[in-house]
Amino acid sequence: MPDLTSHASPSHASPPGRAASDIPASSNPTAIPLPQTEAETAQGGANQDSDPANNKGVASPGLLDSFLSPVFTPPMTPGGSLNPTGLLQQSQLSGVQHTTAPTKLLSQLPNVECIVRARIPTTNGAEMFLHLYHNDIDNKEHLAIVFGNSIRSRSLDRVRPGEGEMDRMIRGAYVGKLRPGRVSSWYDEDHAEASERGKQGDDAGHDTGSSGETKNKKLAQSPLVRIHSECYTGETAWSARCDCGEQLDEAARLMSSPHETLSETISAEDAAAFDANSPGGVIIYLRQEGRGIGLGEKLKAYNLQDLGSDTVEANLLLRHPADARSYGLATAMLVDLGLGADSNPDGIRLLTNNPDKVRAVEGPNREVVVQERVPMIPLAWRTGGKKGIKSSEVENYLKTKISKMGHMIQ
Ligand SMILES: Nc1nc2c(ncn2[C@@H]2O[C@H](COP(=O)(O)OP(=O)(O)OP(=O)(O)O)[C@@H](O)[C@H]2O)c(=O)[nH]1
Numbered sequence: 001m002p003d004l005t006s007h008a009s010p011s012h013a014s015p016p017g018r019a020a021s022d023i024p025a026s027s028n029p030t031a032i033p034l035p036q037t038e039a040e041t042a043q044g045g046a047n048q049d050s051d052p053a054n055n056k057g058v059a060s061p062g063l064l065d066s067f068l069s070p071v072f073t074p075p076m077t078p079g080g081s082l083n084p085t086g087l088l089q090q091s092q093l094s095g096v097q098h099t100t101a102p103t104k105l106l107s108q109l110p111n112v113e114c115i116v117r118a119r120i121p122t123t124n125g126a127e128m129f130l131h132l133y134h135n136d137i138d139n140k141e142h143l144a145i146v147f148g149n150s151i152r153s154r155s156l157d158r159v160r161p162g163e164g165e166m167d168r169m170i171r172g173a174y175v176g177k178l179r180p181g182r183v184s185s186w187y188d189e190d191h192a193e194a195s196e197r198g199k200q201g202d203d204a205g206h207d208t209g210s211s212g213e214t215k216n217k218k219l220a221q222s223p224l225v226r227i228h229s230e231c232y233t234g235e236t237a238w239s240a241r242c243d244c245g246e247q248l249d250e251a252a253r254l255m256s257s258p259h260e261t262l263s264e265t266i267s268a269e270d271a272a273a274f275d276a277n278s279p280g281g282v283i284i285y286l287r288q289e290g291r292g293i294g295l296g297e298k299l300k301a302y303n304l305q306d307l308g309s310d311t312v313e314a315n316l317l318l319r320h321p322a323d324a325r326s327y328g329l330a331t332a333m334l335v336d337l338g339l340g341a342d343s344n345p346d347g348i349r350l351l352t353n354n355p356d357k358v359r360a361v362e363g364p365n366r367e368v369v370v371q372e373r374v375p376m377i378p379l380a381w382r383t384g385g386k387k388g389i390k391s392s393e394v395e396n397y398l399k400t401k402i403s404k405m406g407h408m409i410q
Helices: 038-042 084-091 165-170 244-256 268-276 295-306 311-317 328-336 355-361 392-405
Strands: 112-121 127-135 142-147 224-229 281-286 348-351 370-374
Touching (some): 112 328, 127 328, 142 244, 224 244, 281 328, 295 311, 311 392, 348 355, 355 370
Parallel strands (some): 348 370
Antiparallel strands (some): 112 127, 127 142, 142 281
């Protein structure tokens, strides 16, 4: 077993020789000539030196010249536009602290609609409601994993023309619990729960019980929210290259037993009081695999990483942005779930180390308020290496997040 440092206190110096700005172009045979920016083209070409060696490109030790083969076709980043010149200019700024472009905010939130919701009993005993969304900017099935009973989707609860009670129950627009023989989506006999709101066509509230009872209830704490991007390798294929699977598990754990926090466990009495007012939690699961470049491109990036690049360099070498994601859909889904500033002015607590995510999730007009950022410290760092992921790859992945993407993991 190699001597791994994932549990060590992080002192996160950039890996030597990795930063593009640190390597003189003349001594960098693998520098890739970059296309002109639109502005440069308009000016007749600011970058008129035809010698590729004089263009600073992405330095990746160990890459062969053949990488520059003319058969290499730069891919399209799904749903994104690419300006590698701009990205690299940022990476060449002094200190290489935050080398990625800030996440672009859409000027307007997309429209989202919750199509169906279903109760999922989970293997650890907790229960959650899986919400599947459609939207008007892509054809993907983005998800909201909702813990607790106080968070409901407005678009799901809205009455649809011509639908009957069975239709509503089948698509998950019911209060309380389903059981054989139940006939009303609005009234749950066992729990004496009725929602008048939906019947009246009022989509402004988010109560689950008798009308008005929970609508303006002051919650003990703001709801916990995690915006998670799909990672097939880390969540399903047991990859130790990243900590995505661990982060998803940890977010679910914190939301299903909200009195367990990262730092303390509160008394049983306090826990009961907390549960009575539990704000619940939401994991917004966005289908932006590989930071938005897709699984195929991420696998190429893995091979580049094995050839010596870090995670940011590998994306740039493949002509993708370091991070091609956006969060407008997440903001719109949170608003639909009643966690927007209009109905939840106290805001949310966002589980993340990513500063871009905090700004981006708030939306172009602060449609969502992030009241507090809750850090996600890797399990191996918190337990001195006893638990969590141990690999040199995950160590490099986390180091690059800190040194090049400005992540706040301490
Ligand atoms: N391109 C690329 N994407 C990766 C790599 N490793 C993991 N990912 C993707 O990174 C994304 C994980 O990001 P998130 O879990 O949202 O986390 P984050 O934005 O890094 O920040 P946190 O909220 O602090 O976790 C997923 O889409 C993964 O598929 C990699 O080596 N290259």
